[in-house]
Amino acid sequence: MAVRPIIIAPDPRLKIKCAPVRVVDDEIAELMADLLETMYHAPGIGLAAPQIGAAMRVIVVDSARKEEEPQPLKMANPELVSASKELWAYEEGCLSLPEHYAEVERPARICVKYIDETNTAREIEAEELVATCILHEMDHLDGTLFVDHISALKRNMILRKLVKTKKLKQQDAAA
Ligand code: NI
Numbered sequence: 001m002a003v004r005p006i007i008i009a010p011d012p013r014l015k016i017k018c019a020p021v022r023v024v025d026d027e028i029a030e031l032m033a034d035l036l037e038t039m040y041h042a043p044g045i046g047l048a049a050p051q052i053g054a055a056m057r058v059i060v061v062d063s064a065r066k067e068e069e070p071q072p073l074k075m076a077n078p079e080l081v082s083a084s085k086e087l088w089a090y091e092e093g094c095l096s097l098p099e100h101y102a103e104v105e106r107p108a109r110i111c112v113k114y115i116d117e118t119n120t121a122r123e124i125e126a127e128e129l130v131a132t133c134i135l136h137e138m139d140h141l142d143g144t145l146f147v148d149h150i151s152a153l154k155r156n157m158i159l160r161k162l163v164k165t166k167k168l169k170q171q172d173a174a175a
Helices: 026-041 126-141 152-175
Strands: 044-046 058-061 073-083 087-092 103-109 108-113 122-128
Touching: 026 044, 026 058, 026 073, 044 126, 058 126, 073 103, 073 126, 087 126, 103 126, 108 126
Parallel strands: none
Antiparallel strands: 044 058, 058 073, 073 108, 087 103, 108 122
């Protein structure tokens, strides 16, 4: 297991449609473990493979609070089976858009099918924060960021600030 660098937006690697996993073998299980370790290290409550430069349909989620037991979910090829009409709003953030947050509305309850780290097909029902987290990470697999769900005005403001921060970091590195 290893903590891997997280790609920061805007970046073309965060805008691609990721390929499905054929089989969850040792390599994919290791990718899942790396994702989880990178996510806990950040810290964050979800991470998708493209955020560490792996263009594959793999995500991890753990929205348990600090005082709770960890509840890691490792998912390959997650697919939405059903979603409630009822929506749930949450102030979302993303490890690829550090320090920026915006309220996004998503289905309050979902059912998702996926393949776990032992290559077993599973189905899970989730609601509220866990559902939001899974949907946010699934979005990453199609190159969609949470800022794509908000107004263009607000999105562009956040992306401009991220570009500015990147430039400052490059200048610091060069100095
Ligand atoms: Ni994200």
